[in-house]
Amino acid sequence: MNSITDWLEMVRKLLNVPLIKLKGMEITLWAVLYFIVLFFLLFYLTGKLKKWLVDRLLAKFYVEVGVREAIGTIIRYFVIVVGFVIILQTAGIDLTALNVLAGAVGLGLGFGLQNIVSNFVCGIIILFERPIKVGDRIEVGNVEGAVRRINARSTTVVTNDNISIIVPNSKFVTENVVNWSHDNHNVRFKIPVPVPYGCDVRLVERLLLEAAAENEDILEKPAPGVRFLQYTGSGLGFELRAWTTTMVHRKGMLVSALNFAIYDKFNEHGIKVSNISLRDVRIREGNLEVKMRGGGENG
Template sequence: METFRDILVQLRQFLEVPLVRLGGAPVTLWAIIQLVVLVVLLFYLSGKLRTWIVDQLLSRTRMEPGARQATGSIIRYTVIAVGFVVILQTAGIDLTALNVLAGAVGIGLGFGLQNVVNNFVSGIIILFERPIKVGDRIVVGTVEGDVIHIGGRSTTVVTNDNITIIVPNSKFITENVVNWSHNERKVRFRIPVSVAYGSDVHLVERLLLEVAAANPDVLEKPAPGVRLMAFGESGLNFELRVWSTTLIHRRGFLTSTLNYAIYKIFADNGIEIPFPRRDIRVLTDGVGNRVQ
């Protein structure tokens, strides 16, 4: 028993050996271990707190999912900032002695970690201004998909191919972002259609409206519309305009479904869909010789 006690005493003496001094206070190995353990617990518990706030507390309110996620993230960052200061004081580290170190870290952040800081600040701006939120359908650069998570450094987007893409938050601040569901999930689709010259334009309009009315993903209000847009080289260029709230994440599917239905109803009613034609004239000199 005394041997075990002696080992504990020696271990304690070893852990309390000063490694460096910050100001007038020594920093021991025990303080460093305590600091690491407490920081790990801080990040773990703050993550659990965020999950509880988003999934339990705020889910009982009328806040939309994106607002709940933003509120939870802001609370977590606040808890981490305050908790880190408390942990430093608990570990016996003099904060006033860290002024020089903070200045050096600031210089390092300005040069080596400027992209990380830029993305983090951009994440804070996104959470406060909410140009995008969880559940939105967005297009930024060549990336198009649904936002499933907004973090401090990056935003996670899932495409229609079920591919997860991690987008740096600064992209949403410095580039043009198309948000298909920023105000509401109601988007107008434009379906270009061309018919041959000589077609009954009123019949074409009626058939296109029938196709729109028969599609369950097309809204009745606002009502679908048909416009004669131009007199093309090969035919009359119409445009079917429809509204949808269910397929903004699968716009190609809705366009394809409508095109299939348009092709069938045109064929059943004798409406010709034109293709490019070119008339070639050969000039001769009157005796059958081609003129060069």
């Protein structure tokens, strides 16, 4: 029993060894370990708190997922700041004695951590102004995808290839951002359809509208539309314009489905889809002869 008591007394003395002395205040090994353990515990518990707020509590009130994420993140930051101060006080660390140290740290942040601090401030701006939110389809720079997480320093964007791209928050404040679903999820896609001269343009219009109407992902209101945009050297330029809410994150899939449908309908009615003219190139007696063919065929 005495050996255990002696061992505990030795551990107590070891943990109470002062590591730093500031204005009469001693920071012991015990205070450092206490601070580290509780600080990591604080981060873990606030993460659980945010998840409970977002997935359980706020979900009961049918709050939009982007709003829930913003509220949960702001509350987590607030609890971390308050908890950090409480942990320092309970660890026996006098904050007033750390003024000099805090000034040095602040100076270091100003010179060495400018980008991190900038991204953190931009993250707070994003959470309050909400130019983007979780679930939005966005384009910033060369990145296009769905917003999955908005963190203190960066935002996670997932592409259609299921690749996560970590974008610094400052990008969303200092650069132009295309948000496909900022106010609502109604998005209009434009599908160019070139056809050769000589086609029945009214038939082309009807077939394009039929292809759109038969696709379950295309909205009836606003209704799809067809625009006859231009005459080119190789044919006539049409454009199918159709609205969707379900395929905002799958643009390629929707355009592909419509192109398949348009191609099949045109084949049924003998209409070719072509945007290049076929050329015969013949050389006779040193002269170059170019003949156009196929530009005016209707199939």
